[in-house]
Amino acid sequence: MANPKRVLTPQSEDFPRWYQDVVAKAEMAENGPARGTMIIKPWGYAIWERIQAEMDARIKATGHVNAYFPMFIPTSFLQREAEHVEGFSPELAVVTHAGGEELAEPLVVRPTSETVIGDAMSRWIQGYRDLPLLLNQWANVVRWELRPRLFLRTTEFLWQEGHTAHAAWDEAQEETLKILFQVYEDVIRNVLAVPVVLGRKTDREKFAGAEVTYTLEGLMRDGKALQMGTSHNMGTNFAKAFGIQYTDAEGKVQFCNTTSWGVSTRVVGGLVMSHGDDDGLRLPPEVAPVQVVVLAVKEETIGDAERLAAELNGAGIRAKVDDRINQSFGRRAVEWELKGAPVRIEVGPRDLANGEVTVVRRDEDDKHTVALDLVATQVPELLAHIQESLLEDALRRRDEFTRDVDKGDEIDGAGFFRIPWDALGEDGEAALAERGYSVRCLVKEDGSVPAPHDDRNLVAYCAKAY
RNA sequence: CGGGAUGUAGCGCAGCUUGGUUAGCGCGCCACGUUCGGGACGUGGAGGCCCCGGGUUCAAAUCCCGGCAUCCCGACCA
Numbered sequence: 001m002a003n004p005k006r007v008l009t010p011q012s013e014d015f016p017r018w019y020q021d022v023v024a025k026a027e028m029a030e031n032g033p034a035r036g037t038m039i040i041k042p043w044g045y046a047i048w049e050r051i052q053a054e055m056d057a058r059i060k061a062t063g064h065v066n067a068y069f070p071m072f073i074p075t076s077f078l079q080r081e082a083e084h085v086e087g088f089s090p091e092l093a094v095v096t097h098a099g100g101e102e103l104a105e106p107l108v109v110r111p112t113s114e115t116v117i118g119d120a121m122s123r124w125i126q127g128y129r130d131l132p133l134l135l136n137q138w139a140n141v142v143r144w145e146l147r148p149r150l151f152l153r154t155t156e157f158l159w160q161e162g163h164t165a166h167a168a169w170d171e172a173q174e175e176t177l178k179i180l181f182q183v184y185e186d187v188i189r190n191v192l193a194v195p196v197v198l199g200r201k202t203d204r205e206k207f208a209g210a211e212v213t214y215t216l217e218g219l220m221r222d223g224k225a226l227q228m229g230t231s232h233n234m235g236t237n238f239a240k241a242f243g244i245q246y247t248d249a250e251g252k253v254q255f256c257n258t259t260s261w262g263v264s265t266r267v268v269g270g271l272v273m274s275h276g277d278d279d280g281l282r283l284p285p286e287v288a289p290v291q292v293v294v295l296a297v298k299e300e301t302i303g304d305a306e307r308l309a310a311e312l313n314g315a316g317i318r319a320k321v322d323d324r325i326n327q328s329f330g331r332r333a334v335e336w337e338l339k340g341a342p343v344r345i346e347v348g349p350r351d352l353a354n355g356e357v358t359v360v361r362r363d364e365d366d367k368h369t370v371a372l373d374l375v376a377t378q379v380p381e382l383l384a385h386i387q388e389s390l391l392e393d394a395l396r397r398r399d400e401f402t403r404d405v406d407k408g409d410e411i412d413g414a415g416f417f418r419i420p421w422d423a424l425g426e427d428g429e430a431a432l433a434e435r436g437y438s439v440r441c442l443v444k445e446d447g448s449v450p451a452p453h454d455d456r457n458l459v460a461y462c463a464k465a466y
Numbered sequence: 467c468g469g470g471a472u473g474u475a476g477c478g479c480a481g482c483u484u485g486g487u488u489a490g491c492g493c494g495c496c497a498c499g500u501u502c503g504g505g506a507c508g509u510g511g512a513g514g515c516c517c518c519g520g521g522u523u524c525a526a527a528u529c530c531c532g533g534c535a536u537c538c539c540g541a542c543c544a
Contacts, residue, residue, distance in 0.1 A: 087543095090542065090543090091542075091543070112544090141544090143543070143544080145542070145543055145544095146467095146541075146542055146543080147538095147540090147541095147542080147543085152544090153543065153544075157544075159544075207544095226544095227543095227544060228544085229544080230544070262544065263544080264544050265544095266544055267544095295503095297502095297503050298502095298503085325502095327502095328501090328502050328504085328505075328506065329502065329503050329504060329505095330502080330503085330504035330505050330506080331502095331504085331505050331506095332504090332505095333503090333504050333505080334504070334505050335505085337504095346503065348503050349503090350503075351503090358503080436540085465543090466543095466544095
């Protein structure tokens with residue numbers, strides 16, 4: 001590149017240098033926004049909106065409804081669940097003054113909403129006919145982390161948080177896994193084309209206040225793991241703390257079993273780090289805000305470009321015309337490469353004279369001409385092929401970075417290390433933590449997800465993590 | 467909170483050691499011209515509380531003292 005730009009954060013060596021310019025900008029000026037907060041530029045937000053749309057559709061398909069709860073939470077709410085308050089205390093932003101006066105009880109800016117929603121649930125739920133209560137919220141939350149990293153760990157971030165209440169423990173467990181597989185794995189793997197290992201968190205790593213936490217762990221191209229989403233079964237822990245009770249069919253008062261689960265803007269970082277190359281982002285077509293950019297090479301070809309884009313839109317493709325002929329062809333071509341549009345179609349006078357256009361793939365070096373009347377039928381196949389090929393690429397990289405070891409002290413370097421959980425154990429886990437490694441998750445020998453308290457024959461995935 | 471570094475134009479930086487013209491360079495931005503199917507070139511132009519506050523000096527971006535902020539490596543974490 002003629003004018004490479006410096007990436008301010010994160011500073012990881014392998015992090016794409018173009019990241020900040022294309023996707024986001026973190027402004028941490030002296031008198032500006034709070035440290036570690038980020039400003040997401042429109043293209044980055046468009047990617048997030050695509051993820052939102054895919055996620056939201058699946059969440060609703062499993063019967064949940066969206067709601068919105070307060071951003072400010074009374075401090076006393078957090079204190080009701082002992083583990084929860086202990087887990088989050090260090091990273092809370094607290095409001096002590098409002099309306100020009102000191103508040104009688106400080107308010108916490110939500111780090112997550114189990115407590116406010118739990119409080120609401122305790123009033124909304126009376127009898128078993130009110131169950132299950134399936135809620136989801138799209139919101140921003142604040143966690144005052146010590147070391148923010150662009151997208152991966154920011155002080156304020158956007159996410160989706162689901163909160164449900166059920167009569168029976170089994171139902172809560174079923175819900176926890178349903179979200180893990182039908183919503184999270186489906187979107188992350190099939191839309192974002194990011195391979196993930198699904199497993200159970202160790203007690204050390206589980207959510208503060210949960211009975212069991214399930215996770216989806218991705219591996220970035222620098223060999224560090226990234227937790228892409230979590231789903232928790234709280235059992236009756238929060239129900240007891242917030243008085244979420246119902247009267248069952250026999251007339252007995254029972255505690256509910258609750259769940260919560262979330263995926264944040266962190267996945268945008270994971271997407272970038274999974275598929276980006278030296279020339280910029282490579283977006284899987286399913287998530288790309290613009291799947292096909294139709295680039296009008298000259299002013300006189302704008303009309304044809306627009307007709308082609310309309311035809312593609314008609315075929316259900318997200319196509320956009322780039323008619324900025326006041327900017328050079330090369331500049332525009334490079335810009336779309338940086339942004340990661342999966343397919344670029346160049347419409348120029350020479351192409352049109354031959355009744356064709358030039359079709360360029362972003363994911364690999366391929367540029368060929370296609371007859372104008374075949375474009376609308378060929379492009380959907382091409383997009384599907386690119387989607388598949390990006391996932392295969394990422395899978396291959398992930399597998400190359402995964403090794404089996406027998407002992408904890410053999411764990412050294414980048415990538416995933418698989419080790420029998422019996423051989424490692426909680427002492428081994430603590431020893432690894434000293435060296436900067438963590439157990440990302442536990443899986444069964446056949447790779448499936450273990451039941452909550454089943455500790456037999458598990459394999460621990462260990463890695464350094466973001 | 468430990469260890470290391472840095473604050474100079476929108477962005478990236480040089481200048482500081484050894485104080486001294488009007489504080490410079492690249493990118494970006496604006497105008498005109500030539501280009502323009504792979505980040506064009508030429509000419510001209512706009513844009514600076516040199517982080518803040520003190521001090522030393524005839525003179526401070528530069529030296530001294532004190533703040534503040536940010537970044538990197540740890541601890542903590544979606």
